[in-house]
Amino acid sequence: MFNMDGDRRKEEERVRSEGRLPPGQSLTLKFPVLHYGPVPVFNAAAWDFRVWGEVEQEKRWDWNEFNQLPRSKIKMDIHCVTRWSKFDTVWEGVSLRSLVDSGLLTIKPTATHVMQHAEYGFTVNLPLEVALAENFLLATHLNGIPIDADHGYPLRGVVGFIPGHEGLETPYFWKGAKWLRSLEFMPRDRRGFWEQAGYHNRADVWKEERFG
Numbered sequence: 001m002f003n004m005d006g007d008r009r010k011e012e013e014r015v016r017s018e019g020r021l022p023p024g025q026s027l028t029l030k031f032p033v034l035h036y037g038p039v040p041v042f043n044a045a046a047w048d049f050r051v052w053g054e055v056e057q058e059k060r061w062d063w064n065e066f067n068q069l070p071r072s073k074i075k076m077d078i079h080c081v082t083r084w085s086k087f088d089t090v091w092e093g094v095s096l097r098s099l100v101d102s103g104l105l106t107i108k109p110t111a112t113h114v115m116q117h118a119e120y121g122f123t124v125n126l127p128l129e130v131a132l133a134e135n136f137l138l139a140t141h142l143n144g145i146p147i148d149a150d151h152g153y154p155l156r157g158v159v160g161f162i163p164g165h166e167g168l169e170t171p172y173f174w175k176g177a178k179w180l181r182s183l184e185f186m187p188r189d190r191r192g193f194w195e196q197a198g199y200h201n202r203a204d205v206w207k208e209e210r211f212g
């Protein structure tokens with residue numbers, strides 16, 4: 001029988017009993033699309049990804065080069081500030097942590113925060129230690145297929161909760177920029193687009209830091 005809401009509620013009970021449903025959230029089986037402005041068109045010939053600011057050497061990778069960087073895969077629960085959560089989503093892409101660990105990127109000791117810069121000037125800020133944690137990824141794929149245009153193709157930041165890694169700070173999903181084009185390492189904090197609009201600067205889902 002077709003019983004979408006029955007399935008949904010059963011799944012929600014399961015994750016709640018596992019301690020994985022943050023306060024004020026509910027489980028969705030869909031994947032809502034939320035952003036400000038239009039969806040950009042991807043042009044592989046013009047696309048690049050840059051790392052700049054407080055780093056020993058600024059980097060620029062074109063689409064081909066970016067796809068040759070070491071890759072990681074992580075399963076996470078994602079929590080949107082608009083109160084929906086998705087569980088066990090599998091993201092694949094490049095981990096900032098592994099770029100640093102493999103020597104492909106050296107961050108200056110003066111860096112304290114990271115700004116994600118996306119198409120059309122969209123920005124999101126994160127503390128450096130959050131961006132360097134296991135639960136932040138520069139993602140190209142979701143559940144084995146390229147992320148679709150509405151959700152950030154070809155590259156987006158993602159941040160979520162990894163069950164069993166309770167020590168990692170988990171920000172709301174808006175802290176990952178869709179259509180990501182560069183990372184700026186900063187010597188002090190600066191607020192991104194939604195943070196300037198009144199969203200919480202830190203955005204910890206377990207503390208319900210929704211609005212600032």
Ligand SMILES: Nc1nc2c(c(=O)[nH]1)N[C@H]1C(S)=C(S)[C@@H](COP(=O)(O)O)O[C@H]1N2
Pocket residue numbers: 031032033034035036037080081082118119122150151152173174175176177178179194
């Ligand atoms: N480039 C860009 N990325 C963005 C946003 C945006 O407006 N522009 N909005 C953020 C917000 S508020 C949310 S809730 C998530 C939504 O991601 P989704 O559309 O994949 O669900 O994207 C985040 N990333």
Ligand SMILES: [Mo]
Pocket residue numbers: 034080081082174
């Ligand atoms: Mo959002």
